[in-house]
Amino acid sequence: MELNIRGVSKTYSNGVQALKDVTLTIPAGMYGLLGPNGAGKSTLMRILATLQEPDRGSVRLGDVDVLNQKDEVRKTLGYLPQEFGVYPKVTAEDLLDHFAVLEGIAERAARREVVEALLKRTNLWDVRKQKLGGYSGGMRQRFGVAVALLGNPRLMIVDEPTAGLDPAERVRFLNLLSELGESSVVLLSTHIVEDVSELCTRMAIINAGEILFEGEPLRAVEDLRGRIWRRTIPTDTLPELERQHAVISTKLYAGKTVAHVYSESSPGPDFEEVKPDLEDVYFSAMAGRIGRRHEQKVEVHA
């Protein structure tokens, strides 16, 4: 099972181009889609979840044409949207049971078992008799996870799932996902680099509707070794540093600015080499130093 996205573009009616010719191959396992807010992640996720139409391009899940065989896709799809609500005046148990029937689990005893197992896995068993209107944001999120996991989806799409979770809930949720990732395609969109570095075997970085980078997080970090340099400077000298060097990211530390610079050889005696992490990969790609944009530039020059 593999998800193939080919040349997908989408422009909204207000002129915003949300996706530009997105092409990705997503194998079974955990796949991270990393990008800042407004990069087009949710648009891509909604298209994959059959809720939106791209202007151009094709999407295939194995043999299934995702854009034209929506009913087929929905049989094997689990989708956790970035933002969703629930009926306020119904209990978690009743609503999950309803979704389980819609998922095709017709037999009552089997359904009760599935519902119970999911409520326990998402830590909602003790509050299963509570009306959903009284749930906190995190509880509602976990309810959404339970709905998405119903019927063991072969394609799982989770859009910014950890944004509303506390640290313990986040770990729990990521564990649930990685279990599923052993057999299914799990596509996780996030703006949090740690989500990807902890979980995903493959990843893509997206910005302004364009895929900037696609690869394996571990390889990408390895490839960056020896190219990231650090220098601590007074904050007001940053513009000067930016003029002279390829600054990819800055952080404040004890009132001073710590700048990370991309360079294939030492940029000078004031710099020290840093052991790169996935955040450096992310910022290098965003700055066009590595990945597809960089390759295009190299091609043009050659």
Added chain:
Amino acid sequence: MRLREIFRFEFLYQARRVRTWLYFAVLLVVAYMTVKNNSIDEARNNLQLANSPYVIAAATVICNMLWVLMASAVAGSAAARDLQTRMHPLIYTAPVTKTDYLGGRFLAAFAINAMILLAAPIGVVLALTVPPVEAQILGPSRPDAYLTTYILMALPTAFAVGALQFSLATLMRRSVASYLASVLLFVAVSIGAGAIANLWQMPSLGKVLDPIGFITVIGLISKSWTPLEKNTLLIGLQPEMLMKAVLWIAIGFVLLALTHRVFRFGDVAVKTRRSRRAAPRDAQAPA
């Protein structure tokens, strides 16, 4: 199987809401008061029976009219609750067909409305029995009058009006659109059917075009029928009323078929050229 589940869930959801039983109670009281305050007095003063088919039909159409204006939220929320609670991304990505989804929801709203409209015959029976009225003004008990009125007058109204409310709320993606449907219908009927029947002297056409039955019974039959006719004839079986039922059920089906055609399990409203132009230039595209 999925249609049945969507029906079951929606029906129980609405049957457990206080609102539903409030509508029922209001219609019950109105039917009761109508018979107590008007029909029984009239029966005492002239030849009309207090439990005549006409009395039952009159109480029914008064309740129908009130129901149209009051209870539009039943169909409206069945159609648009998923969008308004923002649960639609979960349910739209479930393996459910349009037919299951729209059919289950509409039928559940119809069943709830049918239940609410039962308040009319129950209210009439209560008015005649609690406290009991004198035997002199009562004719023989006529279950067929209750049945034909409910099945041939109240239910076709519930179906056609419900289909209009449901379709508008589905296509406009909000529950209040069903209220708009009710008001439109109310105005169109009271002006349109009333004008056709009274001004242009075509009472038969007016009766057929009046989906609620109010103009027909309260406006026309009340004046044109003799007490004997009112005491014996079943209004629901009159040719115009049967034609009306067939016509409006057909209109209901056409509306539902159109809605089924246009509806998409989509995140964004169906974009017409107008809504595209109306979109503000600086609107934030969803991320």
